Amino acid sequence: MINMQRLGIFVAVVGAGSFTGAAQTLGLTRAVVSFNIKQLEEELGVSLLVRSTRRVSATDTGERFYHRCLQLLQDAESVLEDVRGDHTGLSGSLRITTTPEYGARVIVPALAAFAEKHPQLRIQHVSSSQTDDLIAGRFDVAIRLGHLADSTHHARRLDQFAIYAVAAPSYLNTLAHSAIKNPEQLASATWIAHSRLSTPLSWQIVTPDGESVLLSARHPARIVADSASSLRAFALSGAGVAILPEWLVADDIANGGLVRLLPDHHFPQQGIYALYPNTRHVPEKVRSFIDFLHQRLTSLRG
Numbered sequence: 001m002i003n004m005q006r007l008g009i010f011v012a013v014v015g016a017g018s019f020t021g022a023a024q025t026l027g028l029t030r031a032v033v034s035f036n037i038k039q040l041e042e043e044l045g046v047s048l049l050v051r052s053t054r055r056v057s058a059t060d061t062g063e064r065f066y067h068r069c070l071q072l073l074q075d076a077e078s079v080l081e082d083v084r085g086d087h088t089g090l091s092g093s094l095r096i097t098t099t100p101e102y103g104a105r106v107i108v109p110a111l112a113a114f115a116e117k118h119p120q121l122r123i124q125h126v127s128s129s130q131t132d133d134l135i136a137g138r139f140d141v142a143i144r145l146g147h148l149a150d151s152t153h154h155a156r157r158l159d160q161f162a163i164y165a166v167a168a169p170s171y172l173n174t175l176a177h178s179a180i181k182n183p184e185q186l187a188s189a190t191w192i193a194h195s196r197l198s199t200p201l202s203w204q205i206v207t208p209d210g211e212s213v214l215l216s217a218r219h220p221a222r223i224v225a226d227s228a229s230s231l232r233a234f235a236l237s238g239a240g241v242a243i244l245p246e247w248l249v250a251d252d253i254a255n256g257g258l259v260r261l262l263p264d265h266h267f268p269q270q271g272i273y274a275l276y277p278n279t280r281h282v283p284e285k286v287r288s289f290i291d292f293l294h295q296r297l298t299s300l301r302g
Contacts, residue, residue: 004076007069009036010048014066017055071279078283090118090285097134098143100127101228101248102272107143110296114289121285129196129227134277140286142275143293145245146197154282156290159272159297162246164253165261170238172259180241180261183207183215190240192231193221200224203243208264243267272297 012022013033023030041048048062058066077092098107108125115123126137134142134153148155165186172178180186183205193200201217223239225231228248235242236257252258274290276282 091120093122095124097126153275160269166258167241168238191221192223192242206266
């Protein structure tokens, strides 16, 4: 008979890297944690952990067992939450990660509205420009923008958005003709590049005639930044041309802080995706939030 509490203690020890840290997380004594780990190893007949004076780490067998325990515990929690949800609505916690910019502008308001509909659900939102690992970060859902790389996780496309080439009037005034009127002039501009894109200086664009052409910057980027908000700030300061999401710069274009360049040319549409762990049982809270967000994004775009 599997002792689920004992598996949870083992997962907490590996995650914390110590018996003391796991005990603090679980609200148990160190002795109780140590006893349960010893019993688990005796029941399995294998060593799961390597103890040192400073840290506890998993053996090779323990590492494989750890990931299987994570999966098992997540499945068990999902089943229990679904059963409770049949009577009390969504409960437990929903842990979401997004980029800071899209999170603040779009996802946080959506989460606030979702939380109001489900008062027994605890929301945890993590802003990060890094592509955090869903399993290691214990995330239920990650919202990703752009083009997805291959992944072992489930992914659902929620919506799409346009991207624009933009620059400040102060930058354009430094040019010989105070304008960028064709792709050749845009390729020769001073570029601000996004460091997390694989090809930030090369874009397949569609001309007014419907022809697809490759636009490649002729010079290395003068400035490189790792977030859309930083690129926007550089562009507003007159540092050069940046490629940015329409939802981030629409107000700047409307108030004249930025100018959309070559508005009759179109850059590739970017996707908005919800990623969630590839588990046998997808929790109702995850399905409900993804459906809610999809409907909200569709409504906002409409």
